[in-house]
Amino acid sequence: xxxxxxxxxxxxxxxxxxxxxxxxxxxxxxxxxxxxxxxxxxxxxxxxxxxxxxxxxxxxxxxxxxxxxxxxxxxxxxxxxxxxxxxxxxxxxxxxxxxxxxxxxxxxxxxxxxxxxxxxxxxxxxxxxxxxxxxxxxxxxxxxxxxxxxxxxxxxxxxxxxxxxxxxxxxxxxxxxxxxxxxxxxxxxxxxxxxxxxxxxxxxxxxxxxxxxxxxxx
Amino acid sequence: xxxxxxxxxxxxxxxxxxxxxxxxxxxxxxxxxxxxxxxxxxxxxxxxxxxxxxxxxxxxxxxxxxxxxxxxxxxxxxxxxxxxxxxxxxxxxxxxxxxxxxxxxxxxxxxxxxxxxxxxxxxxxxxxxxxxxxxxxxxxxxxxxxxxxxxxxxxxxxxxxxxxxxxxxxxxxxxxxxxxxxxxxxxxxxxxxxxxxxxxxxxxxxxxxxxxxxxxxx
Numbered sequence: 001x002x003x004x005x006x007x008x009x010x011x012x013x014x015x016x017x018x019x020x021x022x023x024x025x026x027x028x029x030x031x032x033x034x035x036x037x038x039x040x041x042x043x044x045x046x047x048x049x050x051x052x053x054x055x056x057x058x059x060x061x062x063x064x065x066x067x068x069x070x071x072x073x074x075x076x077x078x079x080x081x082x083x084x085x086x087x088x089x090x091x092x093x094x095x096x097x098x099x100x101x102x103x104x105x106x107x108x109x110x111x112x113x114x115x116x117x118x119x120x121x122x123x124x125x126x127x128x129x130x131x132x133x134x135x136x137x138x139x140x141x142x143x144x145x146x147x148x149x150x151x152x153x154x155x156x157x158x159x160x161x162x163x164x165x166x167x168x169x170x171x172x173x174x175x176x177x178x179x180x181x182x183x184x185x186x187x188x189x190x191x192x193x194x195x196x197x198x199x200x201x202x203x204x205x206x207x208x209x210x211x212x213x214x215x216x217x218x
Numbered sequence: 219x220x221x222x223x224x225x226x227x228x229x230x231x232x233x234x235x236x237x238x239x240x241x242x243x244x245x246x247x248x249x250x251x252x253x254x255x256x257x258x259x260x261x262x263x264x265x266x267x268x269x270x271x272x273x274x275x276x277x278x279x280x281x282x283x284x285x286x287x288x289x290x291x292x293x294x295x296x297x298x299x300x301x302x303x304x305x306x307x308x309x310x311x312x313x314x315x316x317x318x319x320x321x322x323x324x325x326x327x328x329x330x331x332x333x334x335x336x337x338x339x340x341x342x343x344x345x346x347x348x349x350x351x352x353x354x355x356x357x358x359x360x361x362x363x364x365x366x367x368x369x370x371x372x373x374x375x376x377x378x379x380x381x382x383x384x385x386x387x388x389x390x391x392x393x394x395x396x397x398x399x400x401x402x403x404x405x406x407x408x409x410x411x412x413x414x415x416x417x418x419x420x421x422x423x424x425x426x427x428x429x430x431x432x433x434x435x436x
Binding site: 037040052065092095109168169181183186192195197207 | 298
């Protein structure tokens with residue numbers, strides 16, 4: 001897959017060795033998450049809002065209420081920055097200065113516009129699958145009224161970069177002699193045991209998608 | 219503690235029942251995390267960058283390289299939006315439409331400026347403590363050269379709001395009869411077993427701060 005061209009907008013300036021511009025790295029970060037932070041500007045004021053997303057090639061889909069301030073702002077064709085970050089660990093060095101975080105982040109630039117009809121339906125499926133694979137086919141699909149109440153935007157990726165840090169701390173040469181523990185504490189997002197809706201009818205088994213996610217697969 | 223006044227900037231417009239403006243709720247969300255997404259605008263282009271933070275009252279501290287594009291942009295006194303989000307669970311309804319996410323997010327508005335001297339030192343301590351309590355006292359503190367290479371900004375919170383969703387899905391009345399599993403899958407960030415630096419000298423025990431975090435306290 002082709003790289004995104006390095007420009008002033010997406011260039012990783014601090015610690016450029018951690019920068020990546022290839023679609024494989026960027027897409028793998030996007031596909032490992034379901035929550036992004038979307039940045040946009042209204043009257044000079046930036047807003048950063050967390051929201052779910054789905055991806056299809058170079059397009060990212062966002063959805064929400066037709067009345068959403070964010071979606072209605074974005075649909076004006078204004079510049080958007082969409083960022084996805086995974087925290088993988090605390091990097092604990094011997095000096096305060098060299099402490100760091102292991103992470104993978106993707107920063108996406110583009111503009112968004114509303115999609116309708118078949119593309120809208122497919123986008124909702126992709127967002128749902130990105131949150132919990134297999135769930136879409138287990139549930140009641142959206143009816144006409146619900147589709148009307150929902151807006152879907154497509155953000156075409158114009159430019160993007162990723163920044164990744166992995167591995168142990170890097171200390172100053174002379175600090176390795178210090179009697180200080182150093183290493184990494186791995187951090188990850190884990191799914192706990194599913195909690196049934198108190199209003200769940202009796203005799204309904206946990207859904208297949210949930211069993212898969214929580215490792216309870218038969 | 220006083221509420222932040224509700225204005226056009228911080229008002230939660232979608233699902234206003236989920237909105238909170240009190241310092242207690244907002245600060246508890248900030249204090250439960252260490253990674254924020256900072257949004258700012260350069261030449262009309264929004265940027266959203268993940269970074270660590272610490273809090274002291276109504277002030278949020280950010281740090282980074284003195285050469286950081288983000289810090290140098292922010293120090294111009296431009297408007298900033300800083301968002302912290304915790305994902306607490308997948309909310310799985312009987313209909314696709316009522317699927318949701320349990321989350322706590324805080325959205326902070328303000329402007330930042332560089333701090334120096336004692337306030338800078340204290341800010342670095344607060345950021346470090348917010349990432350891993352107790353670590354600061356275990357390690358070699360910053361020397362003069364490292365302090366010079368580091369910039370610290372203080373963002374005074376001018377306006378803020380939180381948005382919180384908890385609890386089971388809310389389905390349409392007639393959907394409760396459907397034979398579809400519904401409930402919540404809790405999600406949380408967990409710390410794994412510490413991985414020692416391959417260059418760690420022999421005989422150095424895991425640090426107290428790390429034992430506390432990973433539940434290995436004596």
